[in-house]
Amino acid sequence: MTRSLAPYACDPQKSRGRHYPQAESAMRTPFQRDRDRIIHCSAFRRLKEKTQVFVAHEGDYYRTRLTHSLEVAQIARTLARALKVDEDLAEATALAHDLGHPPFGHSGEDALASAMEGYGGFDHNAQTLRVVTHLEKRYPEFDGLNLAWETLEGVVKHNGPLMEPGADGKALPWAIRAYEGWQELELDSWTSVEAQIAALSDDIAYNNHDIDDGLRSGLLTLEQLEEVPLVGEVFRRCRERHPGIDQDVLIHEAVREMIGLMVGDVLEETRARLKGMDSAQAVRDAGGPVVSFSEDMTESLAGLRRFLYANMYLHYKVKRMKEKGRRIIRDLFRAFLEDPGLLPTELQRETDGASGQRTARTVCDYIAGMTDRFAIGEHRKIFHVEGWG
Structure with a gap:
């Protein structure tokens, strides 16, 4: 059954098309087709052994870039469905967002960026664009995956606009300027609701799975979390509801609850910001993000990130x-x-x-x-x- 979309959603029937024109599928929308192309590409498969926080082969329970991307996509579909926008576009953007990451997480990116000084530099978001427009070799007619405009926009502007209106683009990463259609991606505007959903789902996923992985690795303790904004309160409530609960089950229960709280907060704040918006273009012209946490949740998450940096990311083992x-x-x-x-x-x-x-x-x-x-x-x-x- 076809779901009706909100007026601010990206309508797959009105997609701006692909860089290399192709006949559309009779069975899949353009965004469903993009999702499938991403899942089947080599770069996506390699995410299974790329570091999120812990080196990928150090344990079977820790997140990798692949499991992280799947969690982001699941959260993105939930938000997209609740907001009545295109789930497939949100999912495709979420699945693609880490394709350009090198091995060893952000430390690997730092090392590669340093090595590439003087040669055009390195940026993992820009590298994702390079992967999907150039490096994947799967089709006889073109290099890359030839994704729809809306998916490419979401991939390249994962963290929002990349330049000020009227800028010449000289400050953009080389890998973006090397793409011949970069000027068509409107890099001075915000992205669609679906792409913004994918970006915020990334935040929800890593905030929660870093707590999970940190506890299971022994780098964090439940006692340390008691004073952390939001997190300590959730763990206390879970203990009160389930006296004597096993610690592993407690972690699962608390992480589930935190994800639910963050998703609910995003939905309430975003619905308020979307009031009166009657088109996908209105979202891009809004001058700021429409998919967002509330101020209270933003403050709580800032405290959580400070805690994780001090106690996990800067831990001597990491x-x-x-x-x-x-x-x-x-x-x-x-x-x-x-x-x-x-x-x-x-x-x-x-x-x-x-x-x-x-x-x-x-x-x-x-x-x-x-x-x-x-x-x-x-x-x-x-x-x-x-x-x-």
Whole structure:
């Protein structure tokens, strides 16, 4: 049964189309088709062994970029359905939002950005655009996934507008300016409701799964959480409702409740902001986000983030993992740049006679696409000589 959409939703029947024109599917809307293309692409599969906070192979229970993306998509569909906007577009944008992340999480991104200084730089959101418009090789007629305009807009503007109205775009990341259609993506405006939903669902997901993973890893304790805004209160209520509850079940119950509270808060605040908006374009022209937490929830989440930074992200065990990741990225980049003959044969062909900048970008794309495990293996093959001394 077809659901009626709110007037501010993106109507799939009115999509602005694709960079390379294609006949539409008789069975799927453009946004359903985008979701399927993302799920089936190589970059999406590789997310299963890319770090969220913990290095992906350190335990089966910790989130990876893949499980995180699935959680974001689930929350996004819930919000989209409640707000009567296109669920498939929200889901597609959520599933694609981390495709450009390199191995080893934000420490890997920092190392790659540092290595690429002087060569155009590196930004994981911009790299996501590069993945879906250039690096995926699945179709005979074009490179990339040829996603609909609305999906590309949501991917590239994941954190909101990228430049001020009237700006020339010179300050944009290289990977965005390298896309020939970047000016058509209206980078000085806000995104659709669906894309904003995907972005805020990202916040809801990582705020909650970082608490979950932190407790299960032993880096955080329930006692530490008692004074944390919102979180401490939720855990206390769960204990009162279920005296003697097993700790693992308590964590599940509390995290479920926190997600529900955050989703409910977003719905109440967003509905108020959407009043009077009669088109998807009105959302883009609003001059600010329409999908948002309330001021009280924003304040509580800021306190939670401060707590997580101090007690988890800066924990010496996490910092050691991050430093190992940075070192692996730095070593690999330097080795491949100095001797492109160490690259796989198909990539060597791209560097033959190429400029230093093009060679660096080829190396960057190769490393950014690696999983944690593959990067560790490549580092071992190049720098560790088994049986020697």
